[in-house]
Amino acid sequence: MIERISWFFERVWETVFASFHSWSSFQEALERIPLVFVNFTNGLAWPYLLSSLVLAWLLYFVALRQGGTTAKSFREFAFPAHLYRHPSTLLDFRFMAVDTVLNFLMWIPVFSGVGLLTAKILSVVVIQRMGWEPPGSLTPAAIAVATMGLLLLSDLINYWAHVWLHKNPVLWSFHQVHHSAEVLTPAAAFRVHPVENLITVVLQAPVAGLSALLFQNVLGRDRQFMMIFGVSIFGFIYGLLGTHLRHSHIWMSYGPWLNRFVMSPAHHQLHHSIDPRHWNKNFGVRFTLWDALFGTLYVPREPETLQVGLPDAASRDFTTVRKLYFLPFEKVGRELLSLGQRRR
Numbered sequence: 038m039i040e041r042i043s044w045f046f047e048r049v050w051e052t053v054f055a056s057f058h059s060w061s062s063f064q065e066a067l068e069r070i071p072l073v074f075v076n077f078t079n080g081l082a083w084p085y086l087l088s089s090l091v092l093a094w095l096l097y098f099v100a101l102r103q104g105g106t107t108a109k110s111f112r113e114f115a116f117p118a119h120l121y122r123h124p125s126t127l128l129d130f131r132f133m134a135v136d137t138v139l140n141f142l143m144w145i146p147v148f149s150g151v152g153l154l155t156a157k158i159l160s161v162v163v164i165q166r167m168g169w170e171p172p173g174s175l176t177p178a179a180i181a182v183a184t185m186g187l188l189l190l191s192d193l194i195n196y197w198a199h200v201w202l203h204k205n206p207v208l209w210s211f212h213q214v215h216h217s218a219e220v221l222t223p224a225a226a227f228r229v230h231p232v233e234n235l236i237t238v239v240l241q242a243p244v245a246g247l248s249a250l251l252f253q254n255v256l257g258r259d260r261q262f263m264m265i266f267g268v269s270i271f272g273f274i275y276g277l278l279g280t281h282l283r284h285s286h287i288w289m290s291y292g293p294w295l296n297r298f299v300m301s302p303a304h305h306q307l308h309h310s311i312d313p314r315h316w317n318k319n320f321g322v323r324f325t326l327w328d329a330l331f332g333t334l335y336v337p338r339e340p341e342t343l344q345v346g347l348p349d350a351a352s353r354d355f356t357t358v359r360k361l362y363f364l365p366f367e368k369v370g371r372e373l374l375s376l377g378q379r380r381r
């Protein structure tokens with residue numbers, strides 16, 4: 038048993054530090070960074086950036102016609118200096134630069150390792166132990182239903198993970214990092230602590246493994262039909278619906294009807310608001326179903342002016358990249374210490 042555990046940790050160690058084995062592996066990892074703009078599973082891929090920009094531009098014209106903006110140009114409307122030069126945004130950009138490099142050097146190998154390991158365990162459990170046979174083919178309708186089911190399941194996991202990140206004091210210390218952004222610009226989306234990313238990857242791994250199992254034989258042939266460059270069509274389309282406006286000052290809602298079913302950028306902006314009316318609302322990512330079922334849905338109606346961040350000026354604790362990474366551990370340590378003292 039001890040041998041197995043030490044084998045596992047050796048592999049983890051090897052994977053995490055794979056980029057540091059030699060100068061060439063280090064260089065190779067860094068050279069992959071620009072791929073974020075063409076890899077459609079990455080939020081920074083050009084179609085998502087471009088579509089968000091186009092949507093912002095359309096919203097600017099609507100605002101101009103309705104007298105809803107005093108901005109003198111699109112640049113002033115979409116990238117106002119008071120937001121883009123705000124200390125919180127400048128910190129977001131610094132954190133984003135450091136974290137992107139760390140992503141390629143360390144986190145991506147870990148996350149894909151976790152994914153592969155789970156897929157392997159799942160295939161042993163489901164195929165060998167339970168004797169399930171992955172289908173050789175599926176009708177387009179069955180593929181659509183299965184994809185929708187998996188999307189809803191993945192959304193349910195995201196929903197509960199997000200609720201848990203808010204309710205559990207230890208996890209909140211890490212999720213606080215994301216909520217500590219005092220203004221919303223697309224860079225704030227990247228202010229996520231690696232521990233939070235790891236939790237999400239671990240919890241999502243069974244769904245990813247399950248869909249890999251379900252579609253492995255099917256998509257060999259039908260890949261063109263359901264997948265665009267490695268992303269499911271649904272994920273790709275959702276990515277085009279204003280991904281980067283979720284963290285921005287530009288209010289974009291999908292309208293009173295669609296807002297009840299799909300999470301618009303405005304839903305997530307409300308999640309960041311420190312107004313008690315908006316607390317603990319809109320935990321979901323793509324669909325509103327789980328928020329609606331569990332009573333945490335706040336459907337955006339008229340545009341609202343929001344103040345975002347952490348209540349009680351706690352955002353100001355997070356002023357440097359170092360603090361964004363290490364303050365959560367410090368907070369958890371202090372919490373555990375005081376818990377131990379109270380017990381005594």
Ligand SMILES: [Zn+2]
Nearest residue numbers: 199203212308
């Ligand atoms: Zn949150």
Ligand SMILES: [Zn+2]
Nearest residue numbers: 215284305309
């Ligand atoms: Zn957010």
